[in-house]
Amino acid sequence: MLNRSFRLEIRTPEKLLYEGEVTSVRAPGVEGNFEILAGHIPFLTALEVGEIRIREGDTPQLLSTSGGVFEVLRTGVTALVETAEWASEIDVARAETALERAQAYLAANEPDLNVPRAEAARARAQNRIKVASNL
Amino acid sequence: MRVVAAARLRRAQENITATRPYAEKLDTILGHLISQIENPTHPLLERREVKHVCLISVSGDRGLCGSFNSNVLRTTTQRAEHYRENGADVTLICIGRRTHEHFSRRGYDITDAYVNIFRQLEFQTAVDVVHEFEQLYVDRQIDRVEVIYNNFKSAILQTVLVEQLLPLVPEEPEGDELFLDYVYEPGQEALFEMLLSQDLNMQMWKVLLDSNAAEQAARMAAMENATQKANELIDELILQRNRARQTQITTEISEIVSGAAALEG
Numbered sequence: 001m002l003n004r005s006f007r008l009e010i011r012t013p014e015k016l017l018y019e020g021e022v023t024s025v026r027a028p029g030v031e032g033n034f035e036i037l038a039g040h041i042p043f044l045t046a047l048e049v050g051e052i053r054i055r056e057g058d059t060p061q062l063l064s065t066s067g068g069v070f071e072v073l074r075t076g077v078t079a080l081v082e083t084a085e086w087a088s089e090i091d092v093a094r095a096e097t098a099l100e101r102a103q104a105y106l107a108a109n110e111p112d113l114n115v116p117r118a119e120a121a122r123a124r125a126q127n128r129i130k131v132a133s134n135l
Numbered sequence: 136m137r138v139v140a141a142a143r144l145r146r147a148q149e150n151i152t153a154t155r156p157y158a159e160k161l162d163t164i165l166g167h168l169i170s171q172i173e174n175p176t177h178p179l180l181e182r183r184e185v186k187h188v189c190l191i192s193v194s195g196d197r198g199l200c201g202s203f204n205s206n207v208l209r210t211t212t213q214r215a216e217h218y219r220e221n222g223a224d225v226t227l228i229c230i231g232r233r234t235h236e237h238f239s240r241r242g243y244d245i246t247d248a249y250v251n252i253f254r255q256l257e258f259q260t261a262v263d264v265v266h267e268f269e270q271l272y273v274d275r276q277i278d279r280v281e282v283i284y285n286n287f288k289s290a291i292l293q294t295v296l297v298e299q300l301l302p303l304v305p306e307e308p309e310g311d312e313l314f315l316d317y318v319y320e321p322g323q324e325a326l327f328e329m330l331l332s333q334d335l336n337m338q339m340w341k342v343l344l345d346s347n348a349a350e351q352a353a354r355m356a357a358m359e360n361a362t363q364k365a366n367e368l369i370d371e372l373i374l375q376r377n378r379a380r381q382t383q384i385t386t387e388i389s390e391i392v393s394g395a396a397a398l399e400g
Binding site: 009011012013014015016029030031041042043044045046068069071072078080082083114117 | 150153154156157158160161164258259261262263266316317318319320321325326329330333336337340
């Protein structure tokens, strides 16, 4: 029971990022992190900015994501995420630049600043740095 | 140039194909949710009297691609005039340098412009554009959003399309009798709201990819035409040169012959 595997797909608007048989997947739901094992009931949830951790064999694989939806069916599990990156491929220097830029915008707080957008950019950059360091 | 455009076109077509797994799944889930929710209500579905219109005009950044840019500029102008005649005011979001230059010179009200985005297309750009007009729509500063762009039908056929983005027109759900309902987290309505936004992002992303592919195809055709015209011109000029040379030689020969005839005589 414990080691049963199921089919997982991670799809982004730019490509099919991952497909394969996994034994578990952990994802950042809007109501908290959750983990899916084989045989889960049909389930639909929203994901927020965070980390997706998949387990194919013994070593887990990590991805950062900016959120999306997560669907569990009897036939398999699909994550539809707007952006996702393997932890090993995250450009930490670029994420840090993005973080500094977002922080600078927020600190300057000019009247035409789009605060939700700057905050979202900051959250994405922080998450990418964090996921890369969890590797 | 033709070869470069052909290579870029291939990549642009691959990008369009790559969106399918995501787009199809999103449609399925959204269609399912719509069938579950009775009378879906959402600010983005709300229809109002059209007083303020936002047109998103998508052109390229560069020229040398036939009527690709001018078609979009013309259609955008027509739509803007149409709405003005009906008493609405029009604001523009310009995507691509050509449309931005054209309409800023003519004193249009431009909310925002995105230039030089096609060289390195990123999904985030689509998200940024959507975020912009979505907010204006929810704040009731605009009552309708349309996008004008070149639709990529095939390498030889591109047509300008006008599509309504807001208010959203929910598609009729397909019957899915065997489907077991999900456990939702958070509730159906919250998920529905989120998926609508994601769907809008996806529509905008498709528009950008389509326009990009159409631009490459148009440029490829324009370059092929230019090469053909240049070859015809070269042939014509060679013919002219040969004729001139022949005339000259004939004249010289007849001069020599008549000179010789004069000596003999």
